[in-house]
Amino acid sequence: MKLLEVKNVSKRFDARSWFGRPGDLVVRDVSLSVAAGQTLGIVGESGSGKSTLLRMMLRLIRPTSGSIIFRGQDLWTLGGAELLAVRREIQAIFQDPASSLNPRQRIGDILLAPLDVHRIGPSKERRDEVVATLLRVGLTADYARRYPHQLSGGQRQRVAIARAIIMGPSVVLADEPTSALDVSVQAQILNLFREIKRNLGLTSVFVSHNLGVVRYLCDSVAVMRQGEIVEIGPSETVFAAPQHPYTRALLDAVPDPRRRLLSSLVPGEG
Amino acid sequence: MSVAKRTSGWSWRRHGVTTVGAILVSLVLVAAAAAPLIVPFSPYDLDVVQMLEAPSPTHWLGTDEVGRDVLSRTLYAARISIEVALVAVGVGFGVGTFLGLVAAYFGGVIDAVVMRFMELLFSFPAILLAVVLMASLGTNILNAMIAIGIIFIPGFARLARASAMDVLGQQYIEAARVIGMSDARIMFREVLPNILAPSLVEAAVAFAYAILLESALSFLGLGAQPPEPSWGNMINTGRGFMAQAPWLGLVPGFALFLCVLGFNLLGDGMRDFLDPHMKD
Amino acid sequence: MASMTSGLAPVLDIQNLTIEFPGQRVVDDVNLEVGAGEIVALIGESGSGKTLTALAILNLLPRQAHVTEGRIMLNHWPMLHLTASQRRELLGDRLAFIPQDSMRALNPMLPVGDQVGEPLVIHRSISWEAARRIAVNLLRAVHLKEPEKRIADYPHQFSGGMQQRAMIAMALALEPELIIADEPTTGLDVTVQAQVIRLLGEIRDRKGTSILFITHDLGLVSDFCDRVYVMYAGKVVEQGSVGDIFDSPRHPYTAALLAATPSALERVSELVSIAGQIPTRGEIEAGCVFAPRCPRAQPLCAEAPVESEMSPRHRVRCWYPRGPIETP
Numbered sequence: 001m002k003l004l005e006v007k008n009v010s011k012r013f014d015a016r017s018w019f020g021r022p023g024d025l026v027v028r029d030v031s032l033s034v035a036a037g038q039t040l041g042i043v044g045e046s047g048s049g050k051s052t053l054l055r056m057m058l059r060l061i062r063p064t065s066g067s068i069i070f071r072g073q074d075l076w077t078l079g080g081a082e083l084l085a086v087r088r089e090i091q092a093i094f095q096d097p098a099s100s101l102n103p104r105q106r107i108g109d110i111l112l113a114p115l116d117v118h119r120i121g122p123s124k125e126r127r128d129e130v131v132a133t134l135l136r137v138g139l140t141a142d143y144a145r146r147y148p149h150q151l152s153g154g155q156r157q158r159v160a161i162a163r164a165i166i167m168g169p170s171v172v173l174a175d176e177p178t179s180a181l182d183v184s185v186q187a188q189i190l191n192l193f194r195e196i197k198r199n200l201g202l203t204s205v206f207v208s209h210n211l212g213v214v215r216y217l218c219d220s221v222a223v224m225r226q227g228e229i230v231e232i233g234p235s236e237t238v239f240a241a242p243q244h245p246y247t248r249a250l251l252d253a254v255p256d257p258r259r260r261l262l263s264s265l266v267p268g269e270g
Numbered sequence: 271m272s273v274a275k276r277t278s279g280w281s282w283r284r285h286g287v288t289t290v291g292a293i294l295v296s297l298v299l300v301a302a303a304a305a306p307l308i309v310p311f312s313p314y315d316l317d318v319v320q321m322l323e324a325p326s327p328t329h330w331l332g333t334d335e336v337g338r339d340v341l342s343r344t345l346y347a348a349r350i351s352i353e354v355a356l357v358a359v360g361v362g363f364g365v366g367t368f369l370g371l372v373a374a375y376f377g378g379v380i381d382a383v384v385m386r387f388m389e390l391l392f393s394f395p396a397i398l399l400a401v402v403l404m405a406s407l408g409t410n411i412l413n414a415m416i417a418i419g420i421i422f423i424p425g426f427a428r429l430a431r432a433s434a435m436d437v438l439g440q441q442y443i444e445a446a447r448v449i450g451m452s453d454a455r456i457m458f459r460e461v462l463p464n465i466l467a468p469s470l471v472e473a474a475v476a477f478a479y480a481i482l483l484e485s486a487l488s489f490l491g492l493g494a495q496p497p498e499p500s501w502g503n504m505i506n507t508g509r510g511f512m513a514q515a516p517w518l519g520l521v522p523g524f525a526l527f528l529c530v531l532g533f534n535l536l537g538d539g540m541r542d543f544l545d546p547h548m549k550d
Numbered sequence: 551m552a553s554m555t556s557g558l559a560p561v562l563d564i565q566n567l568t569i570e571f572p573g574q575r576v577v578d579d580v581n582l583e584v585g586a587g588e589i590v591a592l593i594g595e596s597g598s599g600k601t602l603t604a605l606a607i608l609n610l611l612p613r614q615a616h617v618t619e620g621r622i623m624l625n626h627w628p629m630l631h632l633t634a635s636q637r638r639e640l641l642g643d644r645l646a647f648i649p650q651d652s653m654r655a656l657n658p659m660l661p662v663g664d665q666v667g668e669p670l671v672i673h674r675s676i677s678w679e680a681a682r683r684i685a686v687n688l689l690r691a692v693h694l695k696e697p698e699k700r701i702a703d704y705p706h707q708f709s710g711g712m713q714q715r716a717m718i719a720m721a722l723a724l725e726p727e728l729i730i731a732d733e734p735t736t737g738l739d740v741t742v743q744a745q746v747i748r749l750l751g752e753i754r755d756r757k758g759t760s761i762l763f764i765t766h767d768l769g770l771v772s773d774f775c776d777r778v779y780v781m782y783a784g785k786v787v788e789q790g791s792v793g794d795i796f797d798s799p800r801h802p803y804t805a806a807l808l809a810a811t812p813s814a815l816e817r818v819s820e821l822v823s824i825a826g827q828i829p830t831r832g833e834i835e836a837g838c839v840f841a842p843r844c845p846r847a848q849p850l851c852a853e854a855p856v857e858s859e860m861s862p863r864h865r866v867r868c869w870y871p872r873g874p875i876e877t878p
Contacts, residue, residue, distance in 0.1 A: 045739035046710075058448055087450030100441040104463045114449045152827060163445070182595035182766060187810035187823035209740065212769075212812030216821060239814055251814055253744035255769030257796055258813045 003203050004057065004171055005033040009066035011052055026052050028227040034203055041218030041235065042207045048224040050207045054175050057205065058092055088118050091164040095176040097156035101148040107159055108144030114167050129166065137162045138192060154185035158192065165196060172204045178213060190216060211254050215239050223247050288539020294532025302348040311339035313346040313499050322515045332517045335507065340517060343499035344525050350411065350500045351529065355480035357415040362422025363473050370430025374438060375457050388424035396421050397486055404492045414493045418483050422476055429472055433465035474537030478530040485526055501526045560585045561728050561760045567620035569602050577602050578784040584728060587758040591771040594781035597828045600764050604730050608647055609637055624728065642669040646721035650733040652713040656705040662716050663701025669723040688719040692749055711742030718749060730762045735770065747774050768811055772796050780804050783829055783839040790864035800860050800871040803840050846870050
């Protein structure tokens with residue numbers, strides 16, 4: 001079943017400056033869908049429009065044309081209580097661990113907020129749910145009392161994941177959540193994300209410029225360039241046998257320690 | 271296991287100026303609060319026999335032109351100044367910060383209208399605006415408070431708006447929207463705590479300015495009315511007696527100076543103190 | 551002092567470098583060499599001390615950091631004991647630096663051509679017009695199109711990749727012997743990153759410039775560097791040629807780092823994550839710095855391991871290094 005669909009979505013930003021061209025199309029006629037339980041990766045370089053697309057899927061930005069459909073409903077036709085119910089189902093993890101958590105709030109309060117906003121469970125039990133979620137992301141209960149600046153980047157991203165799952169959403173959209181992390185920390189967070197995806201049966205969309213990360217996590221992948229999807233398909237197919245020249249160029253340019261291994265397997269090399 | 275040496279901690283070089291400010295401010299606040307208890311004489315008691323007496327063991331700072339004790343009047347005047355400043359800054363800070371926050375959050379037409387109105391207020395010289403407001407509202411202390419408060423609103427609005435726009439670009443605000451938080455909750459629980467620090471510093475400095483403005487207004491006869499003592503009207507009266515009784519004008523003038531200096535120094539020092547990264 | 555790589559003296563020779571903040575040692579007994587015409591990578595995650603090591607060479611350490619031990623020789627110049635005027639002469643001329651954040655390193659108020667030409671004016675005492683002419687050639691050498699027009703542009707008119715190439719042009723202006731590049735491709739698109747790396751390789755090939763390349767990205771290194779130093783929590787834990795490090799990593803940390811790197815070219819079934827976290831500055835224990843997280847740790851690891859040689863150019867700081875063809 002297609003849980004989340006993007007249908008012919010385009011986005012043009014209004015001209016802000018007094019001089020300069022009127023806004024170009026940042027996203028051009030993009031269509032894709034994510035089936036329940038699947039993970040879709042969206043890769044692209046800067047200017048590809050992938051982050052704008054994600055924000056439209058999160059209903060933070062309105063498409064200039066086209067629609068975002070969740071469980072058969074166009075997101076922008078919803079309002080009030082209906083919208084609140086949908087918000088509970090679609091959650092996000094952002095890129096910058098330093099700015100995605102309010103520096104003046106304790107971790108516990110940051111995690112409590114979604115429960116309060118949606119009035120989930122009797123209020124006495126909400127704190128218990130916060131602790132349970134902290135444990136689920138590999139942190140301990142005493143983290144609830146700390147402030148974000150007391151945590152490392154990896155720990156903050158765990159909190160970001162906790163915030164995304166605490167309401168039990170169906171879909172999690174992630175925008176480069178590991179780009180700002182060290183390699184070893186990234187591996188921990190990616191494995192955590194995989195485990196949580198499996199345990200909670202999440203559907204997810206993972207935007208990244210890092211092709212290795214996308215290959216590791218995603219069942220299918222869409223390659224974007226300058227607002228358009230140039231190639232889309234199952235991960236293994238796209239990565240092992242890329243069709244579009246841009247996809248091939250990206251794979252050639254990607255830094256990869258295994259490249260040595262692969263090139264050294266070429267027969268005849270001295 | 272090695273432990274980092276604390277780079278924070280009190281030192282004269284780093285905290286001296288702020289501490290002096292804090293001491294001065296505390297003195298003024300204590301004087302204002304405790305005035306009724308510590309004054310040697312009532313500030314209203316006339317004693318024509320003793321008028322224009324120089325400082326003496328009975329009257330430590332002398333008496334004025336109708337025999338009232340200058341020390342007592344100076345202390346009571348502190349109360350007026352603090353009261354006015356508190357209300358004025360409260361009004362300016364409260365209304366101004368709210369308007370700036372709303373303008374930044376909603377943007378567009380609301381932002382344009384609010385800020386143009388702020389600019390209108392801003393473009394009047396403060397004293398002139400205060401005089402005009404008092405002329406229409408009536409000359410008493412309460413109106414002085416309101417008038418000065420109105421003068422402060424645009425400054426706080428601008429500051430709050432700039433800070434809020436900065437905060438609104440952060441990812442935790444996006445995250446709040448994704449969670450489904452209402453606009454009101456985002457504004458007051460996510461944005462507001464993060465913009466208070468610079469506004470509070472501004473408030474401390476505004477306090478000093480408020481006291482100065484109050485003195486100016488009462489100097490012009492528009493603030494506290496006789497027989498209420500205010501530093502401003504005391505200075506005004508003292509003007510006429512500079513030859514025979516210089517202490518009449520100098521004492522309240524010096525008190526005003528110390529008070530304003532104290533708040534300015536304290537305000538400067540607060541900036542560092544309120545940095546969230548010091549919260550360990 | 552003969553270098554490891556050839557019989558000649560190295561261009562850069564760091565010996566026993568130790569840097570401390572009050573009460574904490576952040577770089578501990580680091581030895582590092584860069585030979586003439588070599589590209590050497592210094593790999594580490596945050597807290598490894600790699601950036602501080604580079605800053606020590608340039609004398610740009612933060613105020614509270616102090617070099618408590620060690621020597622840094624750039625050819626025959628003792629970098630830690632130069633006078634201010636000697637240092638001013640060397641920097642830009644014999645030794646150039648490409649910083650991480652090119653956008654913030656360029657002055658937004660000056661045209662790019664002036665900035666690229668500035669080292670020439672300062673060190674070679676030529677006129678600004680002559681410097682600008684040379685700047686055009688430099689911009690062409692870094693493959694910027696229409697360099698005659700570009701020298702009049704301001705930094706904000708350049709894309710991120712172009713800004714970084716302008717920084718490289720500035721570094722090349724005086725044909726230095728050594729370029730220190732600190733994460734020069736962070737934030738750049740993958741395709742642009744590949745171009746910048748290729749450019750640095752070209753510079754070494756054409757002019758024999760040595761390069762010290764500091765990065766956290768293993769993948770960048772494997773294609774274009776000659777030798778690699780791996781740092782963790784202030785110590786060099788492994789050093790060797792690129793082949794040594796990538797084909798047979800001997801230190802458990804190096805192996806773990808490789809196993810934790812996702813790949814687009816190959817299907818990875820499981821990324822091996824290292825238990826625990828990188829120690830914060832105050833937490834470093836005596837003994838092997840990696841022991842708390844090491845799957846191979848033994849009681850002996852409570853004593854700081856010394857370096858042992860696995861092969862002529864391949865050294866490890868570990869009591870129990872992995873075998874040559876162990877899988878992670």
